[in-house]
Amino acid sequence: MLITREVDYALRILRALSKGGQLTAVELAEQEQIPQPFAYKILKKLKIGNLLAVQRGALGGYTLAADLHKVSLFDLLGMMENAKYLSACMDKNHKCAWRSSRENAPCNVHVHLAAIQATLDKQLKAYSLYDLIS
Numbered sequence: 694m695l696i697t698r699e700v701d702y703a704l705r706i707l708r709a710l711s712k713g714g715q716l717t718a719v720e721l722a723e724q725e726q727i728p729q730p731f732a733y734k735i736l737k738k739l740k741i742g743n744l745l746a747v748q749r750g751a752l753g754g755y756t757l758a759a760d761l762h763k764v765s766l767f768d769l770l771g772m773m774e775n776a777k778y779l780s781a782c783m784d785k786n787h788k789c790a791w792r793s794s795r796e797n798a799p800c801n802v803h804v805h806l807a808a809i810q811a812t813l814d815k816q817l818k819a820y821s822l823y824d825l826i827s
Contacts, residue, residue: 700773702727703735707744708826711761715754735773742772766825767817779810 705725709716716724722732736755739745746758771777781787782803792800 695776696770697773699731699735700770702731703739703769703773704822704826706732706735706739706755707757707761707822710745710755710757711823711826713757715748715756717754721755738772738774742768744772761823761826762821764822765818766820766822767814769822770817779813780806783807783810 702725705727706721709721709725718732718736719729721727721736722729725732727735736745736747740747740755744757744759744761744764745755747753747755778784782789782800783806789800789803792798792803
């Protein structure tokens with residue numbers, strides 16, 4: 694789980710739109726120094742995540758559609774489709790070859806990583822996007 698360039702750019706876009714008003718994808722890309730093709734991809738994900746509204750047409754553009762006080766960094770990572778887990782073995786559907794070969798014996802690595810994962814998730818949920826960009 695990382696704060697990727699995509700997440701960084703999404704935060705920049707949200708910061709720009711949090712000042713109010715409507716901006717086009719081109720304006721956002723130029724203002725926030727984001728490559729245009731990447732900006733379009735991120736804007737689409739933010740729209741699907743209901744953080745942005747889009748108005749089409751000559752006078753169109755993007756506006757903020759969500760209360761950023763109510764959206765966490767954890768939520769944004771999910772929208773950007775970042776890996777949710779520190780390790781693949783944190784996923785409940787993960788099939789661990791090591792545990793399978795040992796008749797599902799407890800794994801100390803898994804236990805410790807699960808504790809770290811829980812702490813990390815709690816921290817990511819503790820920060821609203823508003824907190825981060827204001």
